[in-house]
Structure formats: C-alpha cells, structure tokens
Amino acid sequence: MSVQFRSTRAEAGSAPVRFREALFRGLAPDRGLYVPLSIPPLKDSWVNAGSFQELGLDVLGNWLGDAELGPETFSRLVREALDIPVKLRPLSGERWLLELHHGPTLAFKDFAARFMGRIMNAALAQEGRRLTIVVATSGDTGSAVAAGFSGLPNVRVVLLYPAGRVSPLQERQLTVSRPGVQALRVHGDFDDCQRMAKDVLADAELQEQGLSSANSINIARLLPQQLYYLWSLLLLRREYGITAEPVFAVPSGNLGNLTAGVWAALSGAPVASFIAAHNANDWFVRWLADGEEAGAFPATVPTISNAMDVGAPSNFERLQAIEADTKRLVSGQSADEAATLKRIRLTWEEDGVAVCPHTAVGLEALERQRQAGAATGPAIVLATAAAAKFPEVVSRAVPGLWPTAPELDSLEDAVVSSTDLTADSAELKQYLLSRGADWADGSADVG
C-alpha cells in the first residue's frame, strides 16, 4: 500500500525500509539518502482536489498510507501542516510566480518543516518517546524548523547559529521566544556550529536522552514539497485556462526542491521540463551539461542569494540515482550577482513586483533558457522567499525600494532570548546534559 524506501547506496536486492524508519534515521546507515523503491503514480483523483490541503491528503496518502498514525490523525496533521496559502501570480511574458512564502517564516521551507514536525511528534507520542532536535543553521532553515516544531510536546529544538554572521533580521527570526525552542548563539562560524551538532549527535551518553537532527535530506522534508508543483498545475488550468505543460524554474541550492519536482513529474504530473537555477555555486549546472564528474565538489562561494550558497548539494545523490530521468527533464542555468540584481530591478520596473534574490536567480535562469531557444511555452518560477526577508539586497537593486511584511515588523517588539556558547562541543554537551530532564511542557523555554 505505502511506498518503501531504500538507500541511494544500497546494494541491489537489499531490504527496503518503511517510512517511519527513514524518518527517524534521516541518513541511511550506509550514509546514503533514502529514495522511494518506486515512485507511486498519481491517482486520477488528484486533478479534482478542491484545495491545497485536499490535494496534499490525496498525494501524501498515496505515498504513505496513513504513515501508521491512523487515518484521522494523519489527515488532521497534513491539513494543519499545509495550512499555508499557495498563490500563482501572473507576470508578463507567459510567466507566473509560484509564491511559496506565505508561511510563518516567509520561505518555502515552512511547508517541509511543519509537515516533518507534526509527523515526528505524532510518531513519538505513539511510541512514548521524546526527542531533542539539534539544528545548526546559517539562517533560513533554522527559523523554519523552529516555527514548524514549536509547541509540539514530544519534540524540542536546540538551534545553533554563528554569532555576528546572520543578519539582524535573521537573528530576530531565530531567537524569538517559542515554546520548546532554545537558540544558542555560538561564538564561531557556521562550520563550527555544524561540527558541534555532529559531535553531540554522535555522543553515546547524549544518545540516551534522544537526540536527532532535522536536516534537509530527511525524506519527510522532501515529500510535501511535491505538492505545490501539482497545485500550481491545477491553478494554471483553473484560473488561466492553460493546459499546455509548463516549464518550472527552481532556485536551487541543496537541490531538495528540484528533487521533489522531478519526483512529482515522474509520478505523472504534466510538466514540460525543469530549469535548475543556480547562483555562482553552479557545479550542478555543469554536471547536467556533462562537464563534471560526480564527487569532486568545489568550495562554497558566498552570494546575495545566500540560502542557495551550497558547494556540495546534499540531494544530488538522489538525482544521480535517477540520472537518465534527471538529464532528460532538467537543464541548468546560473546567474551571477550583477544579473541577479538587474533581474530584481527589471521585475520591479516591468511587472511591479519585488522579488527576493533567490527568486530573481530563477527568473534570470528562465530568461537565459529562453534566449537559448528553449522553454518557449508557459513558465512557472518558484518564488522561494519573500522580498521583505532581504530588504538590503532589494534596495541595492532598486534604490528607494524597501519591501516589508507585517510578520517581520511584528518581530521588532517580540521577546527574544538566546544563550551564548563558545565554539566547543564539550560546552554544548554540558548544556544539553544540564537541560536533560527539563521538558516542563515548554513553559521553561518561554521568556
């Protein structure tokens, strides 16, 4: 009934695992990534979905059954997780923006984090367990996980972020007081945070407390990301009468969003093709053009579309596992900083829309693909974050334009709290041990 999963590194014929095991392991024991044994074809009913949540239930139910949670619980959690508006906004030139930034932290990662948090919490409650999720973050993921997991009684979140290396706005988003979430301000860089998280996750003594991560390779983060591709196809048909198969431009870093889109296409979604849109970190673009061998990844280059600054994309292994399909469906384009800023300006001037730098990379990639004579029909560009999250960049592109959002304005007066830590795994371990039994119902974390 429900899909089984195997590791990308599994020997042919080795035993597959259930969703629950893939969810709690994250990474497979052989350090590969979980992929479906086979992709379930969409049921005919998907085209009749009356709402995004209904579509989600139809498609995720097709993949997971009820995820062993019982049909009522599963249905309630999926509806709660997907309670985020998904909008298709028309631009000139047969282009649409698929706005994925109307969730609590104004970026598409909210969909995955809310789903993963709820499913994990319910599975833990069923098993009578609790877990502390340790997340090292350089910005976006941390706040999405904090918002997505907060208030769920069987999970609590410890965020590690590098002091002085996230923007003031990002810092407020990370440290705003949320039940069950503690932010740790590490005096080091992002790599220190990641090393510390890995060290404590591998620590035998701490394992007894139940530690886990919520990193971007978890299968539970990918599955719900298929849904907005499908929903946008229905919106394109229903609201604009367009039945031609569109091309999707996907602003990409770790390639999670793209992988989800390709899986949706392989399950039968009517998609013409995908454009992997990258900033200067464009190793994958070269790989698609047969210019790179898998495995030799370059160092990460910092850019203004910083959520896409990934030298070694962790989901590459999943796309490589279906290499023939990936190369048939996906082409790549990259945009440098000047082209990204120019695209923000042009989109403002021509369409009156302020876009974030990641979305601008997607728009620019589409333009380049069209100039090369491809992607001629309708095109949907994923708007992965709200412009208001990156006002400095937007105002560099369009002097005088400073996008805002009520959700961010209200952070100005929000209660924030964080604990300072040196970049030392032993200190983090001490902190976690000292908080071992402090589950309280979350109230201890407020204020």
Ligand SMILES: *Cc1c(COP(=O)(O)O)cnc(C)c1O
């Ligand atoms: C994470 C992120 C991306 C990249 O998505 P991947 O799934 O890692 O490829 C793009 N834009 C924004 C705003 C993001 O936060």
